[in-house]
Structures are given as structure tokens and as C-alpha cells.
Amino acid sequence: MEKSTFIALLPAIPLFSFLVLALFGNKLSRKATGFIGAGSIGIVALLTLIIATEFFHSLPQIKTYTVVVWEWINAGNLKVNISFSLDSLSLVFCFVITFVGFLIHLYSIAFMAKDEGIKRFFAYMNLFVASMLILVLADNILLLYLGWEGVGLCSYLLIGFWYKEPANGYAARKAFIITRIGDTAMIIGIFILFITFGTVNIHELMQLASAKWASGSSIAVITAALLLCGALGKSAQLPLQTWLPDAMAGPSPVSALIHAATMVTAGVYLIARTNMLFSLAPVVQFAIAIIGALTLLIAGFSALAQHDLKRILAYSTISQIGYMFLALGVGAWSAAIFHFMIHAFFKALLFLGAGVVILVLDEEHDIFKMGGLRKKMPVVFWTFLIGSASLSALPLITAGFYSKDQILWFAYSSESGSLWLWIAGIVGAFLTALYSFRMIFIVFFGESKTLPSFNAGKLMTVPLVILAVLSLIGGFVELPESFGNFHPFSKLIENVLPVVLIKDIGNLEILFQLLSAVIALTGVYLAYIIYFKKPSLSASFNHSHLNRFFEKGWGFDKLYDTLIVVPVVWLSEIDKNDFFDWMNIGLSKLALLLNSLFSITQNGKLRWYLMSFVIGIAFILTFMLYK
Amino acid sequence: MDVFFYIAVAIAIFSTIMAISRRNAIHALLYLILSLLAVSVVFYLLSAPFIAALEVIIYAGAIMVLFIFVVMMLNIGLEKSMEKKWLNPRMWIIPSLLAGILLVVLFLALSNVGSLTENKGDILPKQVGISLFSTYLLGVEIAGILLMAGVIGAYHLSSQNKKVTHRFLEKK
Amino acid sequence: MILFYLIAILLGGAFLSWMAGRLSAALPRIISLVALTADLILIVAFVLQLDTLNNKWLVDLNADWIPKFGISFHLALDGLSLLMLILTFFLGIISIIISWKEIKVRVGFFHFNLLLILAGIIGVFLSLDLFLFYFFWELMLVPMYFLIGIWGHEKRIAASFKFFLYTQASGLLMFIAILALYFVHGRSTGVYTFDYMQLLGTQMGYTTELLIMLGFLAAFLVKLPVVPLHNWLPDAHSEAPTAGSLILAALLLKTGAYGLLRFVVPLFPSASVSFAPIGMLLGVVGILYGAKLAFAQTDLKRLVAYTSVSHMGFVILGVFSFNEIAYQGVVMQMIAHAISTGALFILAGQLYERTHTRDLNKMGGLWETAPVMGAVGLIFAMASLGLPGLGNFIAELLILLGAFKANVFMSCLASVGLIAATIYSLRIVQKIFLGKKITDWKFNDLTIREKIVSASLVIIIVWLGIFPRTVLNTAKPALQKTLEVQKENNNDNNKTESILDLRFKN
Amino acid sequence: MTETDFLCLTPFLILALAPIVIMLVISIFRNYEIVFGFSLLSLILAFAALFFIAPAIPHSIQPLFIIDMYSLFFLGIIFISAFIVALLSYNYIKRLEGVREEYYIILFTSTLGAALLAVANHFVLFFLGIETLSISLYILIAFQRTKDNSIEAGIKYLILASVSTAFLLFGMGLIYTAFGSMMFSEIATAISLQGPLTSLAITGFGMMLVGIGFKLALVPFHAWTPDVYQGAPAPVSAYIATVSKGAVMAVLIRFFFNIKGFDDHYLFIIISAIAILSMFIGNILAIRQQNIKRLLAYSSIANMGYLIIILLTGTNKGIQASLFYLISYFITTISAFGVITLLSNAKNEAEMISDYKGLFWKRPFVAIVFTLALLSLAGIPITAGFIGKFYVIFEGMKAGLMLLVFAMIISSVIGLYYYLRVITTMFSPAGETTLPQITFMGKFTLAAITISILILGIYPGWLIDIITRFVGL
């Protein structure tokens, strides 16, 4: 068998197990369900490894594997295949999806053990993995769109997994609809691409675009902007970020997999994938950087004000993806991907950890009702600490430091970078450290307020530990020049994505690194002061309006409510019964009116009839003679 | 001769007006007979002596007698008070107006005729007879059938029911 | 002759099942099932023995009917009609299966009407004589009217009246237009005929062409329906019995779309082009307005009915885009919408059978009671919002893409419909299956019979989503020919006559 | 009188002799069945006679008669309709109390009147025919003299018909004054010699229109129709709706086409207006009607409105269309009234729509017959009415009468509403009403009519060919 056909198996296996679970789910035991659900992902992870090995073996020569599975659409000049292609970019994503995914699946077996919907859960999860793999492996943009929507669907299904609570359903729909808004813009962008170039193959499209479109031409800008809209929706960036915090209504493994590690970074993938297009539209690319910067700040502040453990993580996710966008915006492609990978490790870890906390505290989400958990669940504490440290980019030991620093550096140093972007990044980094350790101190230190009802099993802690290790050492695949100058990751990525262009500003990287390390540490220390040493400092802030403003996500929800939701609902209410119906009612009224009118003449009186006779003949004769 | 025509016309119109406006049925019928007689004079003047005779005999004679017979039979005199109520003077207005319009139309139509020329000569009753029994023979036969139908119908409709049910009982 | 047999089998089946209705209730069901299956097998067998699908007319049957007026009994089959035929037979079978338990009274007459409607529908899909076409077009109405009026829900009478009057009024306008075309053609060539093939490329003045086309449009747009003319649809759909709603939504509406493709575009090449902006606008308005109303409804069937309005907006949008992609999309939409909306109506029927209500506010949390039903509902809600991987996506994608070629602005507006579709489709799922349980209904999940129906529909919609080429390749030659004819006749227009010349005396 | 004359008069002679024979029979002994049988036989004979005279035509008996293919055709459909009405009357009349045999005598005289109209070529015959028909109809309408309704309908019809006859006569008189002849053909010649119509002649035509409009129940001379249809015995209503109207239509077409009335601008407008008014007023009046007989009356007003469109086409093809339309209208109306007749009994006339509640489930056969009849009236395909309407619209459009055609279409949609109302009532859940059993003969007749409705609806070609043979191109 050709090695490349393995690629098709990647999405096929989880899809198959999804089918099995969906069709025969009720005949399977809970154990078998978990086995199939997690096992299939395990196999895929293994397969990814095999493919990766193969890939690395032939590295210098072959950059892309492609496999055509079947002809999908053939209409007019639109010819689309179900076909996958694998390059290093996809490979990184596949790796994250399958490995992190596998760990999360493993974790889920324990996490969902008592939930009656476990079969549904695993079915959806598997479907998600399949869709996500399709997304990253698709060799044409329509197939990518298929995966794109597929993950959206799974996200919807899993957010609303506990369907009995109407709020969950609301959150799920919100997520779907908001991302759908972005997707619609994106599909229009796809239309433009197809209409202009007559193909939907991403590779060809990019070639043709760079050949035919002038840089900065309006069509390129429009197309790039439209695709960006899709990415913004999916990756929960400004102004479409509001769905993600609500999406935490789903089970924690879902948050970990979909709303932290993989799906939300699809936007990053899309932009990276179509990077040439964005290079042709520098305005849009710069807008990405700005959006990223703004988002990371806004989300950072919001995270600081949250009470709900998972919402903190959610805002943190938004913020971190903001970093990735910032990186994309300044053309630091591989930095973005690097941060994506590291982020996947530590954010999955954090979510899983949070999941354990919440689970053992009987669905307690409020961090202020937790506390002192350090002793009671040491494994969770340590892994959570590692995750938070990585998130805060504590220097040297954490992977997050390497990835984030790279972004910060490029935010300033790349050709389109600027000081302002760097300042935003560094403020964000400070905020990150602050809220991360706010979490740690409030949840794990201090006096305990709620007692855990049981201890988490091995199946849950092992993935935590693995992820914690990855969060620590993951960063060593890419070391800055000032510190080891080891770049296998960016070399890998640069097979596909362009190299970041650096302004000629001399070797200041070490300075920036030091600065950010200090900032991160300051953040941690400040958190220690405010939230542990002198909680009164934070308490006063907790009730301020500003805090509430931050907590409500800067009022975006409210704004959208008044601007969009209220008018739409109003519109649908005022004309519920379809005012066109009045046309019919009017006509039938008219007919009935005429009927009653004419009916008067049919009153049975002979002389009336005679009168109508005579009037009729009078009219006829007068008309005929004197018209 | 024209004078006679106008006199006859005047009488005819006058008596017709009287006929349609009397409350008493018998009076009205007598005026009607007068009107028919006047018209028969006109027929005579229009070189139709035979028709004039027929008018007197059949119309004024037979048909009107039939009327009088029915009026007598139903003893309509009793309903005189009703007639008074029915014959509200205002009720004349609209019908007269309508008929007036039609008459004006007819008058105008006639004034447009213009080129009608008068032929001289008479139509003798003999001619009428010959025409009736040659050209229009089939018409006469049909008229016979028509009369037969009339007779049967009049018989059927006027015969009383043997079984008398009260009309209220007949209702469904 | 196979085409004639197809119709004859249905007619024969119709009368047989009516007669059999006196004997037992099961017999008519079996008879109609057999008749439809026979038809399906017949047509499939016929297709399988064909070498190629590339000829425009796969089979052509032409016989005199009323020669004095140039009316013939002309039936022909091409890829487009073939698809519609298979769809009709398949959904016919489905509609019989779903009525198995629902219809308890006057079973014989019910099946009589059902088969008669189907006969009318396939007649419409096959006729190549305009008079015959009109004949079948009207033939569908009466049995449908009976179906709604006898076996429908509470307000069935008003609904059936509305349905009948709307379609009849518009149909008569089309009839006038057919006659006008006949005369115009006869006058310019001396050949008085209703034959489609001969009427193609009729020379006429622009105004004449436009007016005649409007007559045709009236009928098709009402059937489709397009927004200001759509009022009959929600009533008819929501009041009809499940099989009735299914046939209405899945098949009857498609006759309108078919008519546009088969008649309006090739017969009136230049008028249809000049009408295109209005047509596309109507489509967009339909998409958005239908979606808006769908969102506001609390009656499940009514909601689905309005989604039909919205989805059919895509069809007209595609038809007036005049390119192959859009047309392929239209064909896909016809089929995918038939399956997905049909399935939703079936779902509504199943729910009604169990809960005796269609009120969404009384439902909620039914997933717990009926997960399979929920899953099916979910899939078709997803289909209806155009989720990739399901048939509707391909349809809407192709239509929007085609429309984008023709008119960027309209296509972008129409894309907003995708968002709107998301809103209402998710509302369906949420209101019925998710959320808190309001009532304490206890009922069974789908029975085996219902599962088979649902499963087959799910398989088809997924099949359409991932193997759309089955449909696309079949319809391709027919659509290409249509476009060719349209383009050809559009070029040589020496049009001098006007509609006023229609009056003539010899 | 030549031999050919006599030959050509055979159908009329049979029609004239039959009532006399019946009278003689009655005078010996009254037997309903014998009279009935003899009547049917005579009608069949009269019809058969048409085939014998066919070779001798066209033949005219100066000045009154003209017997050509056209009149032969009308004679045929008049005889057939009369035959079916007689057939349907059997039970209905039999159930009446008192003498009943006279019914058939009058049926013959009225048929004779109608037949004469079909061959009339002269005002005298026109007048005599119309009067023979009317006078017989007075009697038929009021035949159930024990019933208020019957008598009331009779007197209303009598007075209105007499007035209309007076107008007709006055109009004829004026035309005679204007042209010096009462023969259609001579009037036509005179018109063509004189040039444009004088105002006297136009006044005359206008007044004649009253008489004809009354008989055809065209607006504004329509008011009697519902009352008379309701009051008259059901078969008689059928007779009025078909034979009487058909015969008048026959003479109207002949006269109108002779004088080329469609060429006169004002006459054209007047007739268009009358047609449009008839369609709309007829249909609108019917929409809330609860009484089926009245409903059918209104429907007939509208249908006559559709039919006179044909007058304005001014072509032989138009006449063909009108003939087809008439036939389809005849069988449809007879079938509808036939159902009413068969479901009525001496005490209870099945005339309210509510009487038909649930008919579909109680008497499926009758209900289907009735449904088809109503659908045919509405012009829905597979029924004769559809082809009839198609034909009329076809010829109307060919002649460029777009306004009329559109009016026809819009009003027929209004019309559809009330037909549907009746149908809906029939298939709504069964009501309480008990309905009489239907005889085999009745069923057979209805079945035959219904099948012919269907045949004409599905395969009308042969009839069109026949009509073409009779009227020529």
C-alpha cells in the first residue's frame, strides 16, 4: 500500500468509529464505548506517528503527500475531489489533534464514566476528530470548508451536550451561529477565489493568486478579509469572540479539545494555509495583527475578572489565540504555529485539570468557593501549576516561554511589526501571568471551602502528567538564537510557510526576552500579593463597575444583543403571521362584500327584478345610441 | 283622416294612463278596453281592418272578459285598501323616469330614421289571409300546438288539488 | 412506451386501490406500494440497460391526441426528468409507508388520490407537449385538494381552498401564455402546434416574449413558491396529512422548479435574461423572508413550510443565474430539499402521531424519550442549514457559486440566508429535543418501519452530500442542452413584432 | 309543400304528434309508465329522423324554416338532452301526487319550441318558437302546483318572460320597420346594402337583446334565474338550463352571425360588457349560496357569460367552439341536476348544500358523479368542461379578445371557490340526512353521462371532428 493512502485513513478511522458508536451505541457497554472511542483516536495517533516518520525520512525531497479518494463535485468548471494532502503544516496540526486528542479521550473515559450520555459523547468526539483532520488535511478549500463546518457542528453538539439545561443549548446555538456568520463571509471569499481562478485546490489557488493578483489589489484585500472573517469566527477573535466563554457549558474534555487545543485554532490554520493571499493583502494582514493585539488585551482583562474557573481559561484561550493572530499578522508564521502547538499542550492540560477540580467538587465552577486544594489533590495541583506557568510563560523552564517570546520578539522585529504591537503583547503577557496565578492562588492555596467528593483516578491523572511534561519540554524543539539557537520546528514549518522577515535592528532579542521574563515574574508576584497575601486588595476591585465590565467581556454580548438579537426577534414577532396573508384576506373580504352587495338584488321581489331589467335596457339603449 | 288618428291616439293614451292608475280593478279594465278600442281604430286607419276587428273581438272581448272573470272570482274589491297602500304616489317617480328615458331614446332613434319613404296602397284582408295560410301556414300550425299547450297548462294549473293539505303542514 | 406504462401503472394502481379499499384497509396500501415499486424498478432497470446518459432524450414517445389543435401525447425522458422520476417514485413509496398507520379512514380513496397525484407529477416531468403539460399540471391539484381536505388537520378546508385557488389561478395564467405562444408560433411559421421541440426558438417580439413568459412564471412561481405568492404554502403544508406535506414539499414544489428549467429558460431566452435581476431578487427575498418567518413560527409544520419557502428561493436564484454550476445546484437543491424537508415533515408527522400537537412550545427535551428521532431530526436540521457533507450543502454551494458568477450582490445577500437557516434550524432542534422537558409524554421511539424510512432518507441525504456526482452527471447533458438552446436563441433576435399583433382575424 | 319539405319536417311532426297521441292515451286510461315509455320512444324517433333528413339538407322551407347541418346539430343535442331529462324525470314526477302524465305532453311542446328555434330563419318562427318554449316552461315550472315554491317560480317566470317577449317583439317590430323584412337572411342583405346601422335598427337590436338576454340569463336580465331554478322541479331546472338556453343560443348565433353583429362597434362593446358582468356577478353571487339549485343557477349565469364571448369572434371556428362548449355544458349541467333529481323525493328536495354532507361516504357513486360535474363546471382537466373552456379561450384568444379571456379566467377562479365548497361538503363527515335510494336506471343514466364527461375531457378529438363536419371550417 502506498504510504500516502494512509493519509486518507486518518480521518476515516475516527469517522468509522463515530459511525459504529452512532449506529450501535446502545448495544455497546460503557467500557466498550470508551475503548472504541479512545482507541480509534489512539490508532490514528499511531498512524500519524508512522506517517510522520515516513515524512521525516524523505524530508528534503518530498514536501507534500497527496491522495485523491474520489471525485466529489463536478459541475460546470467546478471540479472538486475528496482529496487529502499532507505537508509539514498539516502534520503539526495532525500531531496535536491526534496526540492531544488521544490524551483527552483517555481522560474522558474516566471523566464521563458516570454520565449517561457517554456513547453520544464519544461519538461526537470522534466525529470531531475526523472533521478536524479533514480540515487540516484537505487539499482543496471546499473540503476544508467541510471539515470547518463539521467541527462547528461538533462544537455545537458538545457545548449543548447536557441538553436538559436550556442555557447550554443557548450557548451551543450562540457558538454555532456566530461562527456561522464568519463562515458565510468565508464562503463568499471562496466563491471569489473560485470564480477568479477556476479551481479550489489550495495550492493552485495560492500559486495563481500570487501570479495574477497585484499585491494590495482590492480584490485580494476583499478576499483576504472575507477569509479572515471565517477565521475570526472560528478562533473567537474580535469582534466574534463572544461565543467562546459561553461555550464552556460543555464538558471539560470538550473545552480542552475543541475550545482550547484544536478547533479554535482552525482560524490560525486557515490563515497560515492561505498565507500567500494575506501576503498579497498587507492591509488585511496588518489588521490581523491589530485584531490579535486587541483581542489578547481585552480577553486578558476579562480573564482577570472572571469567577468561573473555566471562563477564566476560556478568556485565556481567546487571549492566547490573539497572540497567534498577532504572530500571523506580523508574518511570523512559524511562531504562530509553534505557539499553537504549545498552547494546545498547556491549555488542554489546564482544562483537564480544571475538569478534575470541577468534577470532584461536584460541579462547582466558582473559584471563590474553592481553595486549599493543593494538599488534597497534589497531582492536579502540580500539573495545573505547570500549565499555568507555561501559560504565563515563566522563563526558561516552560514551553510557553519559548513560543510566546518568539511572538513578542517578532511583533517588534518583523518587517510589519511595531513597538505598539509589542507593548500590547507584553501587557498581555503581564495580564496572563496575573490571572493564571490568580487562579492558582485562589483555587489551590488558602483555606479550603469545599471538599472534594472523591479522588481522580489514574485514567485522568496520567494524561495530565503527560501533558504537563509536554508543556515543559515542548518548547525545546525551537530555541531562540540567544539561547541555543535551535530551530528544527521552524525549519519544518518553513517548508510550507514563508520565513519571517526581520527588520534590521540588530540583535536585541535577548533584551526583549529579559524584559518579558521580568514582566511574567512580576505578574506572578503581583498575583501572589493581591490574591494570596492581601486579598483585600482584590476584594475592593471585585465589586467595581470596571470589574463587572471586564467580567461581562467588555459588554460585547450586551452590544450584540441590542444591535442584532433584539431587532431580529422583534422583526420576527411583528410579522409572525406573514403580512402577505392580508392580500388573501382582503381579496376574500372583497368577494364577500360584493356578494352581500349583489345579494341584495336577489331579494325575491318581482318588481326589483323588473327594475333591473329596465335599468339594464335603459343603459344599453342609451349607450348604443349616444356613446 | 289624420285627425281621426290623433283623436284615437289621444284617447288611447289617456285611457291607458287611466287603466294603469286606477285602484279599482274593474274600472281599470274598462279603461283598458277603451284603450284597446282606440287602438283598433288606429289599426283601421293603418289599413288593417281585419286586425282592427280581431282586436275588438279577441282582445277587448275575450281576453278582457277573462280578466274580469278572474277579478270577480277573487273578489279583489276587498283589497282596495291594500291597493291604496300599494299605490304610493311617490312610487310613480322612478318607473316613469326610466320609461321616460327609454321613450326619449326611442324618440331620438326615430328622429334619426330620416329616409323612410311612404308607400301608397292598401293591404287587403284577403292578402293577409292568403299569406297566413300559405307562407305562414306552418306558423299557424305551431300556434295551434301552442294553444294546445296553453289549454293543457291552464287546465293543469287551475285545477284544485283533491287532497287538501294545509300549506304549513307541507313544509319540510 | 415505457413512459406511458409508468403513468398507466400508477393510474391502474390508483383505481385498483380505490376498489380494494372496500375489501380491506391493508390491500390498498399493498397495491400502491407494489405499483410504485414496479415503477421504480421499471425505470431503474431501464436506466441500467442504457449505454450512455449523454443523449438529451433517453426515450421519446409521441402520439396524436387532438390533432386539430396540434396537440399530441408527447412524453420524453432526459437526465433531469429521470432524476425527478426516481425521486418521485422513491418518495411515493416513502409516503405510503409513513401513512401506513396514520391513515385509518377511507384508506382506499386515500391511496387513489396519492397515486393520482404522483401520476400527475410524473406526467408533468415527462410532458413535452405544452397542452399535455398543462393537463397534468392541473391533474395534480384535485387529488391533492382531496388529500388535504379529507385527511388534513383542523383548518384543512381553508388550507385546501387556498391551495387550489392559488394554483388554479396561476395555472390559468400559464394556460393563456401557452395559447399565446401557440398562436405566435403558428402565425410566424404556419405550424400550429403545442409541441415543445417545435416551439423552441419561436420568433417573437420582445414584449410578446416577456408577457408570455410572465404567464408561465406565474404558475411556476406560485408553485415554487416565491415570496409574495407563497401564502398558500404554509397553510397547505401544515394542514395536510404527513404524506400530503411530504408530497407537497418534496414533489409538488419541484414541478415549479422543473418548469422554470424546462420551459421558461429555453422558450424565452431573451425575456428570461432580462427578467433575471428581478428573478434573483425574488429568490433572495424568498430566502430571507421565508427564513424570517420560519424563525417566528411555533407550529412545527408551519415552520418547516416556511423553510421550504426559503430553500426554494435558492432555486429561483439559481435558475436565473444562467450557468451550469447554478443549474446543477438547482437540480441538487430540488432533490436534497425534497429529502431533507420531506424528512422534517415526516418527523413532524411522527411527533404528531405521538403527542397530538404540532406546537413547539409544548415540546422540549424529547431527546431523552426518543433519541433516535432526535438524531434524525438533528441530521435533517443540519441538512436544512446547509451543513457540508449533506446534500443541501452541495446544492446551496453550487447555486450560490453560480449566482455569484451572475450577480455578486444577490449571491452575497443570499448567503445571509445560510446564517438565517442556521438560526431557524437550530431552533427546531432546540425546541423539540433539547432543553427541559415540559410535558410527561411517554411514547416509543421510532418503530422499525419508521426507522427504515428515516434511515433510507438519512443515507440518501448523506450520499448526496458526499457522492453528488451521481446526480450531477445524470443531469449534466440535459442542463447543458438547456443552456445551449438558451444561448443560441438569444443571439439571433430580430424581433419586431409586439404583443399587440396577437389580435388577428382572417 | 313538397316532399322534401315534409321529409325535413319529420322530427317536428313527431314532436307535434306525440303530445296529441299522449292526450288520446290519457283520455282512454291514465298510465304513467306507458306515457313515459312512449315519450322516450318518440324522442328517440325524432332523433332517428334526423339521420333520415340528413341527406336532404341544407333545405329551407321559405320563409320560416332553414334546415342545415348547423340546425341539425342543435336538434340533435336538444333531443338528446330532452331525452335524458325525460329519463331523469321518471321517478321524480312519479312520486308527485295528482295527475302527472301532462308533464310529458308539455315536455314535448317545449321541446318542439326549442327545436323550432334551431331552424328559425324568420322573426315569426323565432317568436313562435320562443313562445311555445316559454309557455310550456311556465307550466313545467309550476307543475307541482301544490308547492308554494313551484307556483311562485312559475308566476315570476311568466311575468318576466312576458315582459322580455314584449321587448323582443317591439325590437323585432322596429327592425321590421327599418328593413322591411323579417327573414334573417333578407335583413342581412338589407344591412349590407344600407351600410352602417341606423339608430332605429340599433334600438331594435338593443330591445331584442333584452328578450334573448332574459332567456340566456345574462346580466342584467338574470335575476329570475336562481328563483326559478330553485322553485322549479329539479328536472325542469335542468331542462331550462340546457335545452331552453341551447335553443336560444342556436337562434342567437344564427341571427347574430347573419347580421354580422360583431362588426358593429357598439354592439361589440355591449356584448362584451354583458359577458363580463355575467361572469363576475354570476360567480360572485354564488360564493355564499347555500342552496345548490340557486348555486347552479348562478353558475349558469357565469357560464353563459363565457359562452357569448364566442359571438364576438365572428368566425365559424368560434361557432364550433360554442357548440363544443354547449355540449360539455349540457352534459355537465344535466348530470348535476340529475344528481339533485335522483336524491330528491316528493317531500324533500335535496337542494341545500347541507343535505349533501358526507355524501362521499354514504353514496360514493353519486358523490363522484356530482364531483365530476362540478369540476367540469369549474373547468378542471379530465372533464369535458375543461376542453370546452379551453376551446372558448382558444378561439377568444385567436380573435384577440384578451380582455374577455382574462375576465373569464379571473372569474372562473372565483367560481372555483363555490364548486369546491360543495365538494368539500360532500366529503366532510357524514351528516344526519337520509337520502332516497337511487334506481338502477338513474344510476345507469348518471354513469353514462359521467363517462361521457370523462371521455370528452380526455379524448375530445372525435367530437371536434364531428362538429367541424357539421359547421364547416
Place this chain on the structure above:
Amino acid sequence: MLTIPIETQILFAGILFFLGLIGLLVRRNMIFMLMSIEIMLNSAGLVFIIAGNHWKQPDGQVMFIFILTVAAVEVAIGLALILQVYHHYKTLDADAVNKLRDQNSK
């Protein structure tokens, strides 16, 4: 013989005709209505006589004879019916005989 123009003669007939019409419209008593009809028929016959005299043809008179016949029959049947009406309705008021009418008209 008369030297009166034919227009005047017909006008006379017309006056009689419309007088009859007025009578018909005004009177509610059916017997009077029947009488008015007779006036109208008679005046219509008068037109034929006038026309026949004008064209010097016997046809007008022949027509009159037929009209006479018909008028007689109509009167006979009309009176018979009026008798029946009187029996049924106990009135001769034409307006009171209105059982047959549209149920939704007053």
C-alpha cells in the same frame, strides 16, 4: 289614407309600450301587472301593423295575429297561475310573493 310620418306612428306605439311598462313597474297587484303586459304586447303588435302598412306587406298583420294568439295563451296561463298564487299566498301582492330569494338578502 294617413299622411302622418311613420316616426309619429311608432312613437305612439312607443308611448303605449312605455305606459305599459310604467304600469308594470308601479303596480303590485299581479292582475294589474298582467294587464300592463297586455298593453305592452298590444303596442308591440301595433309596431308590426305600422311597419306592415309602411312596407305594404301583409306580414305585419300576420305577425299581429300570432302575437294575439300568444297574448291570449299567456293571459290564460297567467290568470291560472294568479289564482294558484292567491290560493297559496292569500294575496296578489307581487312583493309578498318572495319566498324564493337569497337567504342573506333582506
